[in-house]
Every structure is written in C-alpha cells, then in structure tokens.
Amino acid sequence: MAKDTKKKRKGSAEAEGEKYAICLEGVNKAYEDGVPALTDINLKIVPGEFVFIAGETGSGKSTLIKLLLRELKADSGSINVCGYDLMRIKRREVPKFRRNLGVVFQNFRLLKERNVYDNVAFAQRIIQKSERDIRKNVPSILSAVGLAGKYKAKPKQLSGGEQQRVALARALVNKPSILLADEPTGNLDPKNTTDIMHLLEKINQNGTTVVVVTHNREVVNLMQRRVVTLRKGVIVSDEEKGGYIDED
Amino acid sequence: MKISTFFYTLRQGIINVFRNKWFTLASLATISACLFIFGIAYSLLVNFQHMVKTAEEGVSITVFYDEGLPQEEIDLIGAQIEARTEVSKVVFVSADEAWAEFSAELGEAAEGITENPLVNSANHEVYLNDVSAQAHLVKYIEQIEGVRKVNQSEFTANLFTGVNSLVTYVSIGMIAILLSVSVFLISNTVTIGISVRKEEITVMKYIGATDFFVRAPFVFEGMIIGLIGSALPLVLLYYIYEVALKFLAEKFAFLSSLLVTLPVWDVFVVLIPVSLVIGVGIGFFGSFFTVRKHLKV
Numbered sequence: 001m002a003k004d005t006k007k008k009r010k011g012s013a014e015a016e017g018e019k020y021a022i023c024l025e026g027v028n029k030a031y032e033d034g035v036p037a038l039t040d041i042n043l044k045i046v047p048g049e050f051v052f053i054a055g056e057t058g059s060g061k062s063t064l065i066k067l068l069l070r071e072l073k074a075d076s077g078s079i080n081v082c083g084y085d086l087m088r089i090k091r092r093e094v095p096k097f098r099r100n101l102g103v104v105f106q107n108f109r110l111l112k113e114r115n116v117y118d119n120v121a122f123a124q125r126i127i128q129k130s131e132r133d134i135r136k137n138v139p140s141i142l143s144a145v146g147l148a149g150k151y152k153a154k155p156k157q158l159s160g161g162e163q164q165r166v167a168l169a170r171a172l173v174n175k176p177s178i179l180l181a182d183e184p185t186g187n188l189d190p191k192n193t194t195d196i197m198h199l200l201e202k203i204n205q206n207g208t209t210v211v212v213v214t215h216n217r218e219v220v221n222l223m224q225r226r227v228v229t230l231r232k233g234v235i236v237s238d239e240e241k242g243g244y245i246d247e248d
Numbered sequence: 249m250k251i252s253t254f255f256y257t258l259r260q261g262i263i264n265v266f267r268n269k270w271f272t273l274a275s276l277a278t279i280s281a282c283l284f285i286f287g288i289a290y291s292l293l294v295n296f297q298h299m300v301k302t303a304e305e306g307v308s309i310t311v312f313y314d315e316g317l318p319q320e321e322i323d324l325i326g327a328q329i330e331a332r333t334e335v336s337k338v339v340f341v342s343a344d345e346a347w348a349e350f351s352a353e354l355g356e357a358a359e360g361i362t363e364n365p366l367v368n369s370a371n372h373e374v375y376l377n378d379v380s381a382q383a384h385l386v387k388y389i390e391q392i393e394g395v396r397k398v399n400q401s402e403f404t405a406n407l408f409t410g411v412n413s414l415v416t417y418v419s420i421g422m423i424a425i426l427l428s429v430s431v432f433l434i435s436n437t438v439t440i441g442i443s444v445r446k447e448e449i450t451v452m453k454y455i456g457a458t459d460f461f462v463r464a465p466f467v468f469e470g471m472i473i474g475l476i477g478s479a480l481p482l483v484l485l486y487y488i489y490e491v492a493l494k495f496l497a498e499k500f501a502f503l504s505s506l507l508v509t510l511p512v513w514d515v516f517v518v519l520i521p522v523s524l525v526i527g528v529g530i531g532f533f534g535s536f537f538t539v540r541k542h543l544k545v
Contacts, residue, residue, distance in 0.1 A: 069454065071545055098456035109451045113267050126457045128250050170455070 021047045021178050021209040027077035029063055037063040038233045050204040052220050053213045054244055055230035061213045065182050070094050082177055099127055102171030102179040106186035108163040110155040117151040120169045127174055141173045161192030178209045185216055217244040261468025278437045279477025282430035283523050287485040289426055291515050293419040302508040304379045304408045310399040311372045317394045325392055326372045334381035339373040380409040442538040453545035466535045474531025478523040
C-alpha cells in the first residue's frame with residue numbers, strides 16, 4: 001500500500017534521512033516546564049519495517065508520536081519523515097505531510113456523528129478525491145478490514161474492535177507510506193487485540209511501514225518484531241525480533 | 249481549491265446546522281433574542297427622534313419688514329432667506345392674509361373693523377431644518393436692510409435643541425450597549441458550541457486537513473445560524489410594528505399631531521441590513537476565530 005514517490009524537502013538531514021521512512025538524529029525535547037521528555041533520540045526505520053516503540057507510561061512514547069506527526073517540534077536534532085525535514089517544514093505544509101501518514105489511536109477518534117462510510121470517505125475528501133474514486137476506494141478498504149457490511153453504522157453502534165478497524169480503514173484509505181498506531185489495542189479485549197495485530201501485520205506485508213507505540217507486553221512478545229524500548233525519554237534498547245523489557 | 253471542495257464544505261456546514269441541534273437552537277435563540285431587543289430599541293428611538301424632528305419643523309420665526317417697503321424687495325429678501333441651508337421652507341403672509349387669519353381668531357370682536365389694522369404686517373414665516381440654528385439665523389436676518397423685526401421663540405428652540413441632543417446621546421448609548429451585549433452573548437454561544445467539538449477538529453487535522461478544510465464548515469454553519477437568527481426577529485418585529493402602528497392610530501387618534509410615527513419600511517430599510525450584518529458577521533467572525541484557537545494541532 002505504500003506510495004513509491006517521496007517528497008523532497010531541503011534540510012540538513014536530507015541526504016541521510018531520505019533513505020529511511022523515519023530518521024531521527026540527536027533529537028531532544030523538553031516539556032514546557034523544562035523537564036526532558038526525550039533525550040538524544042537516534043532512530044532509523046527503513047521503508048516496509050514493522051517496529052514497536054515500547055515503554056511504560058511517562059517514557060516519552062506520546063511525545064515521540066507527536067514529534068513524528070509534527071504536532072510538536074523538537075528542541076534540537078533532526079527529524080526526517082517520508083522525506084520531509086520536520087525541523088524546517090512550514091506550518092502550511094504540515095497537512096500535506098500528514099497525508100503520507102496513517103494514524104490510529106487508542107480511543108479510535110472517529111467522528112461520532114458520521115457513519116462508517118463517511119468516516120473513511122472523510123480522509124479521501126481531505127485529499128480532494130473525486131466522488132467516483134471515493135465510491136470505489138471506501139468499500140474496497142472496508143472490505144479489507146472486514147467491515148463491508150457495516151458501512152451505514154454509526155461508531156457507537158460498533159464494538160471497540162470494529163471501531164478500531166474503521167480507524168484503520170480511515171488511516172489506510174489514502175495509501176500512506178507509514179502507519180502510526182498509538183496504543184491501538186489499549187481499549188480492546190484479547191480476541192480483538194489479536195485480530196487487530198494480524199491486520200497490522202497484513203498491512204505491513206503489503207509494503208506499508210508500521211510503527212506501533214505500546215506498553216502491552218503480550219502484544220510485543222507475540223509479534224516478535226523489532227522493538228525499540230524507551231525509558232524516561234531515552235532509548236535503552238533497540239532489538240530485531242525483540243521482546244518487551246520490564247522496568248524492574 | 250476545487251469547486252467540489254467548496255460545495256462539500258458548504259454542504260457540511262448545512263448538515264452541521266441540523267446535526268448539532270442543541271448548539272443550533274442555543275445560538276439561534278441568543279442571536280434572535282439579542283437582535284429582537286436591538287430591533288425594538290432601534291424602532292423606538294428612530295420614531296422618537298422622528299417625532300421630535302417633526303415637532304421641531306413646526307417651529308418658525310416671523311420676519312416683518314419696514315413700513316412701505318416695496319413688495320419686490322420683500323420678495324427678494326424672502327428668496328435670500330430661503331437660499332440658506334438651515335432653512336427648510338419660507339411662507340409669505342400678506343397683510344390681508346394676516347388680518348383674515350387674525351380676524352377669524354377674534355371672531356365677533358373683529359366685526360365692524362373695515363380697514364386692515366395690520367397693514368404693515370406682511371411677513372415671511374421661516375421654517376428651519378435644524379432648530380438649533382435659529383439664533384444664528386435670526387442674527388443674520390436682523391442685519392438685512394429692510395427688516396424691521398424678527399419674532400422668535402427662544403425657549404421652544406432651546407427646548408428642542410436640548411431634547412434632540414439628549415435623544416441622540418441616549419440612542420447612541422443604548423445601541424452601543426445593546427450591540428456590545430449582543431456581540432458578547434452570541435460570540436460566547438458560538439465559542440462554547442465549537443469548543444465542545446474540539447476533538448472533531450483535532451481528528452481532521454491529524455488526518456491532514458488544511459485549516460481551510462477544517463474551518464470552512466464551521467464558518468458556513470455560523471453564517472447560516474447568524475442569517476436565520478437575524479431574519480427571525482426581523483419578521484417578528486415587522487408584524488409587531490405594523491400592529492403597533494394600527495393600535496396607536498386607533499386608540500390615540502387625538503394625539504396624532506404628536507405621535508407622528510415612521511412607516512414600517514422607513515425603519516426596516518436600516519434595520520434589515522444592520523441586523524443581517526450583525527447576525528451573519530458575528531456568525532462568521534465568531535466561528536472563524538474560535539476554530540482558529542483549535543487549529544494548532
């Protein structure tokens with residue numbers, strides 16, 4: 001599902017960064033009160049990888065996600081995502097940059113008043129797809145996540161697992177090169193958790209880079225993928241086919 | 249921006265009006281109530297001003313001329329006075345007309361008088377646009393050669409000038425207060441209505457929506473609510489105004505010379521655009537600036 005084109009943006013990390021889907025070098029970010037949230041983060045993720053960012057509450061995972069979405073700007077270092085230098089990107093370019101990413105959240109963040117079809121179609125309307133394309137693409141992605149029969153349902157009529165599938169469909173319908181999942185199984189039971197993780201695996205097999213931020217030990221250990229562990233804002237471990245590292 | 253995007257955001261704005269029923273109703277009620285009170289205040293004030301103005305226009309000064317001054321010169325002086333900007337109307341009253349009017353007032357007492365005792369009373373009645381200019385005009389006329397005397401009522405002129413100033417200041421003050429209260433209340437309602445939908449805005453931004461794409465439906469929604477919210481009290485006021493005019497004409501016919509009201513369209517020709525601009529304007533700017541606060545995601 002990944003796009004094979006990369007947007008060019010000038011910046012110091014340009015040459016190195018564009019080889020990677022995500023490239024962070026020497027990144028530091030402090031909270032407003034000056035307390036460090038992330039310290040000297042170096043992280044390189046190649047296109048098509050499946051990576052867990054693991055860590056307990058307060059380890060800096062959410063800050064890292066916000067930096068990758070350019071909701072926050074790092075205090076120092078360089079961040080390159082999909083060829084965009086996020087330290088130099090202009091505010092008006094941020095929406096265009098974000099269209100390269102698919103994002104899912106723990107609490108799904110669906111538009112409550114709109115049905116499943118409209119929630120997914122909304123992402124297409126943002127990139128100004130024609131109604132004809134939307135009528136073709138939305139049912140197709142809803143089928144892929146197993147929700148073809150529920151396109152008329154409102155979010156509150158769906159289970160947690162189904163809502164997360166809608167969120168995934170919305171994140172994927174624009175064919176992003178990277179899927180960022182922030183605690184995607186946090187509100188799900190074990191059965192739905194396994195289903196969603198298998199869905200993410202399938203998405204990754206189709207070429208999309210998948211980054212899952214989680215503190216769910218079982219999920220991390222089950223998948224046997226690359227695991228980057230954060231503790232108090234510092235990367236303490238980065239292992240291929242790693243497992244969840246407890247704080248104690 | 250594609251034209252389809254414009255119509256999509258417009259359609260979303262219309263859908264939002266119906267989707268967020270409570271917000272719509274609260275905003276409509278606030279806007280309508282504020283503009284209704286504003287409309288009543290405005291109607292009362294312009295009518296009161298009109299009544300004062302009408303009464304003021306009835307106040308005249310009378311110019312008498314030197315004995316034996318030829319009619320041609322009297323006419324010339326009349327024309328000279330009429331040419332002045334503060335003068336609205338000049339009426340010539342000949343000595344015969346003056347006596348006819350006076351003898352009618354005297355009734356039986358005038359019987360037996362065969363010669364016109366007011367032979368030197370040919371005069372001009374001068375009506376002013378603005379009674380506050382009376383003293384200045386009298387001074388000017390008194391200096392004209394051939395003018396014997398100028399009669400004026402200084403007390404009436406001063407009274408009208410005072411009332412006029414008072415009405416103007418009270419009008420400006422009341423309208424300013426009502427407008428401020430309206431702007432505050434309406435903006436507050438819009439702000440609260442949009443703030444509860446902050447999550448929706450955040451999601452849109454995460455997906456990659458531009459500021460325009462996020463903002464446009466809210467702005468359209470605000471403008472639609474503002475338009476309806478200002479149209480409702482206008483319709484209501486129109487009918488109330490007509491009923492009120494009818495009531496005054498029927499029940500207070502004996503005060504018809506005092507209660508000189510404005511026709512409905514004379515009031516609404518100003519009230520309609522002002523109300524619509526306030527309603528739609530506040531809807532537009534309220535939504536625009538409130539959404540802006542939530543766009544920094």
